Amino acid sequence: MSEKSPEELYAERVKRVLDVAALRVPDRVPVFGPYQLYPYTFAGVSFKDAMNDYALAREACHKFQDYFQPDLDFGPILAYPAPAMEMLDIKWFRWAGHGLGDHVMYQYIESENMTADEYDEFLYDPSHFMMSKWLPRSFPPLAGLAGWPAVRTFMWFGWTGGYVGLAAPEVQEALRNAAAAGEELGRWFDSIGQYADETKAKGNPQAYAGFDWPPFDIIGDTLRGTREILADMRRRPDKLHDALEIATKIFVEYGSGAAGAELPLCWIWMHKGTRNFMSDAQFGEFYWPYLRKGMLALIDQGIIPVVYCEADVESRLEHFADVPPGKVIYHVSTTDMVKAKSVLGGIATIAGNVPNVMLLSGTPDDVREYCKNLIDTVGKGGGFIMDAAVMLDEAKPENLKAMIDFTKEYGVYQ
Amino acid sequence: MKEQLVSAIADMREEEALQLAQQMLDAGEDPQAVLDAGKEAMTVVGDRYEDGEYFLPELIIAGDMLKAIGDMVKPMLQAQASQTEPLGKIVLGTVAGDIHDLGKDVVGFMLDISNFEVHDLGVDVPPEKFIQAIQEVNPEVVGLSGFLTLAFDQMRVTIEAIKEAGLRDSVKIMIGGAIMDDSAAQYIGADAYGPDATAAVKLAKSWTGGK
CATH class of the missing domain: 3.40.50.280 (Cobalamin-binding domain)
Structure with a gap:
């Protein structure tokens, strides 16, 4: 490996992942996955500091990537910018140093930012709803946007009064606050971009070209809230279906940013579609059809959807199989991998699932044995990516190293 | 009416369940009977959850119904409701x-x-x-x-x-x-x-x- 130039390494890694996604047998089993807290733990940097000091976050991720050398690099994208979050006083997160300890992942707080009787308003004009209701509720310094005029009424004579509304002091103040946060977020994205360039120069492709959320979670996560959207499936199914149609368009719009990338992976974070949240019938009616439709639209643009399931999805596998072959990657979390392969083999690549508790408390031998078993069974003939079962916060470094190095060694296809 | 209430709750007919509970109370039925109906319905809901027929949406809605009925009944309960000994x-x-x-x-x-x-x-x-x-x-x-x-x-x-x-x-x-x-x-x-x-x-x- 050491003789290869960064360019060669980069090309080899991109090809490996494109091959596995397309169900062509790659040179070996790829190994990569999203890591949350772990790079910072490994680098001895508190997550609070990483969220506040973008250079420090980059440094930690470089340390992690240089040492472990997974095939793809996530970089510091999950170390959200605390300064911007403070400026916006974002209501649906708590984070390190802001309601949580110094070295903890940010955590989401449930809230109902679209009430049941606001479905119609959302359906009529989603952007105006987001502007005048969702932003003020989510970000108190933007409270003045409650007075944002409905731009849809600006046509013909409407613009005259509309502009008066825009000049209202509280609207102006909100816009100034938003602009300041925007500038801070710009600095953060510059840092993310800088990191991507730096890691590419070392031969590491960036793991993502885009992020997205299933339409059901777009409505459920920050608009309705989990309890509310789950109950809506029974209480107001028609409104929910209408909102999901719109959310599907938003999903496609959002994910399309990945089009044209060298490695066009769009990571779709599946929250409420996993086991336990809803019945299979409900999944088949409210969750899957919209996600599938959205993914097909992404696939049409050459994008590779990577559905990252955050818990067991065994009961959803039959649905997952209903996609064109060689176009989708499913990270199946704690799902039985042999079962997943038996349903999805020849249709989609599966990623997973070294148990996180093993990475934390087991030995390198335990990890190697688990990986060997995965490679021997579900790795046969390609269609498999080695990864931890869920996003990594904690591990013994020697265990993670064993997972990656063993896969590189033993996972070579003849 | 009590059986109707039990099945309305158990079958997730939320509006009907709340109306029935109110009707029972308006008709002078023992508030405890209304609460008992809720309990009985929850056993059915629990069984259906265990059987994989019901999931979180149904538990959430059942919980909301139970709470709404509890709120209706509470002011009418003279003495402490008869408590069954908890299992633990x-x-x-x-x-x-x-x-x-x-x-x-x-x-x-x-x-x-x-x-x-x-x-x-x-x-x-x-x-x-x-x-x-x-x-x-x-x-x-x-x-x-x-x-x-x-x-x-x-x-x-x-x-x-x-x-x-x-x-x-x-x-x-x-x-x-x-x-x-x-x-x-x-x-x-x-x-x-x-x-x-x-x-x-x-x-x-x-x-x-x-x-």
Whole structure:
């Protein structure tokens, strides 16, 4: 490996992942996955500091990537910018140093930012709803946007009064606050971009070209809230279906940013579609059809959807199989991998699932044995990516190293 | 009318259920009978959840109906409602550093409708608070919930602290959360892991001698 130039390494890694996604047998089993807290733990940097000091976050991720050398690099994208979050006083997160300890992942707080009787308003004009209701509720310094005029009424004579509304002091103040946060977020994205360039120069492709959320979670996560959207499936199914149609368009719009990338992976974070949240019938009616439709639209643009399931999805596998072959990657979390392969083999690549508790408390031998078993069974003939079962916060470094190095060694296809 | 109420709740006909409950009370029925209907319906809901017919949406709606009916009845109850002896007492909470409540709430709800006395300590619960609650409530069972992988170590620390307080032998400890499994339970030092709320009820029953 050491003789290869960064360019060669980069090309080899991109090809490996494109091959596995397309169900062509790659040179070996790829190994990569999203890591949350772990790079910072490994680098001895508190997550609070990483969220506040973008250079420090980059440094930690470089340390992690240089040492472990997974095939793809996530970089510091999950170390959200605390300064911007403070400026916006974002209501649906708590984070390190802001309601949580110094070295903890940010955590989401449930809230109902679209009430049941606001479905119609959302359906009529989603952007105006987001502007005048969702932003003020989510970000108190933007409270003045409650007075944002409905731009849809600006046509013909409407613009005259509309502009008066825009000049209202509280609207102006909100816009100034938003602009300041925007500038801070710009600095953060510059840092993310800088990191991507730096890691590419070392031969590491960036793991993502885009992020997205299933339409059901777009409505459920920050608009309705989990309890509310789950109950809506029974209480107001028609409104929910209408909102999901719109959310599907938003999903496609959002994910399309990945089009044209060298490695066009769009990571779709599946929250409420996993086991336990809803019945299979409900999944088949409210969750899957919209996600599938959205993914097909992404696939049409050459994008590779990577559905990252955050818990067991065994009961959803039959649905997952209903996609064109060689176009989708499913990270199946704690799902039985042999079962997943038996349903999805020849249709989609599966990623997973070294148990996180093993990475934390087991030995390198335990990890190697688990990986060997995965490679021997579900790795046969390609269609498999080695990864931890869920996003990594904690591990013994020697265990993670064993997972990656063993896969590189033993996972070579003849 | 009582049977109608039971089936309206159990079949998730929310509006009808609330109307029926109000009608029963308006007609001068014993408020306790209305509450009993709610309880009876919850047994059906619990069974359907266990059978995989119902999931979270139904538990949430059933919980809302039960609460609404409880609110209607409460002012009308003269004396204390007739209390059935609980099967056992349970202290429940999401461990320190973790603020996820949904899984814990579902487990608490299922235990509650299965006639356990549930003491829910909420989220981000430090070991001291578990210890204090165990000393005050004297439960048979402690339930630790956690969604994040930090919960592996936090649960372990919590159980260690319970042990140091000399309380480990007086309680059975079960854990739950999307990323938990039997090997996690072993690492953490819990007595058992339950993959869902049904399993939690079964474990609690097995430990308290309930059927």
